[in-house]
Amino acid sequence: MLKFIFSWIFILLSIGCASNQFNPSWQYKIENSLGAVNVLELNEYQTKSKLLQVNFNVKNESNVTKKIRYKVVWFDNNQQPVETILSNWKNVNISSNNIVYLTAIAPNESVSSYKILIN
């Protein structure tokens, strides 16, 4: 009986630990519709020219080369999207199990937030 209870507790703990995924605080800034591609790290800082710059790295978790496209939509202080060519879609090829380092810079100082779209 004791063995059965311990086994049951062990199974519950295993399931509990497996579902406890690391969810970084910047995850809400990314909209990724690709399953095999993940954003591992995202850093943002203000450049000397007071423009917001975003650096992020994307990993292709699959065993085949993935052709992804991404764009960064910039929002001003009123949360309105800023119309700029810097928000155009960009294509990137990531070979299997590889990481690419991507950067984006805000078009002007009025930008206060952003969203990264990947598909």
Added chain:
Amino acid sequence: MYYMFRNIFALIVISTILVACTSTPVKVDVNNDRASTVMGLDYRDFSEASTKMVESILKSPALIHPDGDRYVLAVSKILNDTMQRIDTDQLVKKIRIELLNSGRVVVTTAVGGNGAEDVMSYELRELRNNKEFNQSTISTEGNLIAPDFSLSGKILQRNNSVNSRTTQVDYYFQLTLTNVENGLAYWEGEVPIIKRGSSKTVSW
């Protein structure tokens, strides 16, 4: 009678087929165009090149004015050294718009590599002493602002045969930002766009 009906029927069928076969034009969504690329330069290449150039300029400290002001930029000559007939404004206009919106520069249209872009600045000055015009509305001497920086560049094309069936076309977009006071290039950028395709397709 039978023949007349037969002819009319045949006419209707043929005209219906012809109308159905005519492809209707579609408007391209320039923000979400997934059509395959062409060997020549198209709007997506100019958009990609200008985006990369603007990002590079904004990341560099070249256009950060120490007093927080804007620099005055003049557009010099942008050479088209490709086999295609290109209006280089397809590249430069996008860059100008973004730099203007960035708050870093204002662009002068009173001087340029091919003369004044907007001759009105000079035409209006010809009206000095013209009694038909209220002279207080005519600009006085010494009001035009000279540029601090000049933007010049070149678009290059090189064709190479990969094999008997495949051709590679290399395009290079090159731009330089020169401080006109001392003639030094404060920023330079190059965006290569390389295309590989059938030798049967032409790139001019």
